[in-house]
Amino acid sequence: MTTLQTSAPAQAPTAYTPSLWARLKVNRNWMAVWFMLPAAAFLILFLAYPLGLGVWMSFTDERIGRTGVFVGLENYQWLWDDSIFWLSVFNTLLYTIVASAIKFVIGLYLALLLNRHMPFKAIIRSIVLIPFIVPTVLSAIAFWWIYDSQFSIISWSLIKMGLIDHNINFLGDANMARGSVIFANIWRGVPFVAITLLAGLQTVSPSLYEAATLDGATNWQRFRFITYPILTPIIAVVMTFSVLFTFTDFQLVWALTRGGPVNATHLMATLSYQRGIISGRLGEGAAIATAMIPFLAAAIAISWFGMQRRKWQQGSNND
């Protein structure tokens, strides 16, 4: 019975007092620490350490090939009145908000469509996933050709149809370029939202809809009072991920525009890479990357807070 000693110390008034080690050996919490250690080591080594190193680097003037010295907030001071940095913050927010909102609307709509009974359901559902499966760089290169200033298929088709008389300047004009990269991001991100929401829709019991139909609920009412409340937790998770992915997007913009024209599409991630790796100022690049953390933390906080609340999960009258 000694194996259970620790959980019931009151039963041990006997002469035998186990040593600390003996007690530890059978302590469940102590065991648990050991079981968690590999995972914790992984997290510390590959997540916490690089993150900490990045933050530390942002307080130094480290360059490529040379360790830096601590310079305090100097990097941040330079960023504070750097118009390109603020432009990149603006671009990132615009990119994230617009792309995420549209991805959500289209994704939800697609999910509702796919949730219906139709022929070739499985095949259609897999096809929807294709943009998500294609490696980002490949799709970026495809878009790069689609948006090319001279050889764009869109410009070409429209000219052949006689609708326009000159090539569309997709990536050469600031606002056009922003729209173009956002479109490419939406194209890529919709399947993730759609398929995850579809999974959520599948869990809604048909009997609820049947009952609502018997009560004479309209399509909209069924969506508003059954589908939406049940889907809310999944929406919160999906949108958190979607916002995080979009906010930290790099490949698509880098492959399409390299932040151009004149920095109009520079995101914080691409600017950080350009300053840190391309021009060798690791400290400054790290400062830009670190500046992304508050935004990301806020996005996580909002959805975490939301998921905690039953009101969000189960409808407006259930606090």
Place this chain on the structure above:
Amino acid sequence: MTIITPDRRSLLKGGATMLAAAATMSSEQLLGYAKAWAQDAQWKPEAGAKINLLRWKRFVEAEDVAFMKIVDAFQKATGVTINVSNESYDDIQPKASVAANTGQGLDMVWGLYTLPFLFPNKCTDMTDVADYLGKKCGGWSASGEAYGKFQGKWIGVPVAATGGLVNYRVAAAEKAGHKEFPKDLGGFADLIKGLNKNGTPAGFALGHASGDANGWLHWALWAHGGNLIDKDNKVVINSPETAKSLEYVKGLYENFVPGTASWNDSSNNKAFLAGQLYLTANGISIYVTAKKENPQIAEDMNHAHLPAGVDGKTRELHLGFPILVYNFTKYPQACKAFTAFMMEPAQFDPWVESALGYLSPFLLGFEKNPIWTADPKNTPYRNVAETAQTPAGIGKMDENVAAAIADFVVVDMFANYCTGREDVKTAMASAERSAKRIFR
């Protein structure tokens, strides 16, 4: 079949004939030569040396073939293994930087522009190799020294440059009223305007194109007497001269084919070869491709240096290709031996010929290569080293200059003004601020 491999002495003695024969040297002869060279060379590769070499991905296929032939001969003659990997223009610098920072992965890099200056304290001193080559091959041009030397030491060997020269369609230029290619700024602007009026527009990259955009925009800045930094590397971009160059470039931009603000290094090649672009600045790669795939365009095109500046001097920023050896390599002697071997006339001449004008030498002796005169359209690319400036302009090359060009400070200034995002004063002030951030 017997192959006569000449012995070392007779090979080295017949230097002059070797040079002439070099282009047609078979691989056995090349190997014989390489063996003889290796025995006499002052750099003795370490036993069992293995070199990881990263280079830019070729634009001219035959150039790559010739380069690999040199690598092959060197490997066989010395027993050194050279592992060559290729990366596109844009990816070479990040890879080289990461290797410099982590101290592993690569032993030498054949990169672009100012690569060694991004991390001079990670580069092996190559002074002995540069001096040897200078003595043997007619001396270094001034631009070659500027591209290689940092604080009196050679931190890289500028192998060659690809000239960023004007590529234009002859018939279109003549129709625009210029039988001779204009030699001054006014004439050049007139030509661009005329081309646009005739529906045969010109176009130069204004996007983040490391080769094309940096090249012609630095020319425009320097031609008007503007500079990013003065001779003491103080930021002087905010000046009346810069303002003039901004106005000048905007005048050109308004007559360009639409979309140049989004162009990267390959955009103008594609548009020119498709017959949609009639004048641009580029290496000789457009002509090389046109000769093969589109002879009518090759027939009708020619090359010229960009026009002289207001002071009558031509200053251009060409795309230099320096090779560097990291100081953490285990095989510095092997790397040095390879660098010297590859730039010996016996290797370099046929290599340059195979590149069909894409590689212009910094070593003056190589200007005699027949490739430059065999086709008169190649000739402008011969003198690239003479008009070449480093991105430092009148200043001195260092880490900050390398960072400024990598960060597109000058390109963004012009693009900001041309696309109407900022006025002259704001564009200059933003550039000044960006530059001061770097040169602090």
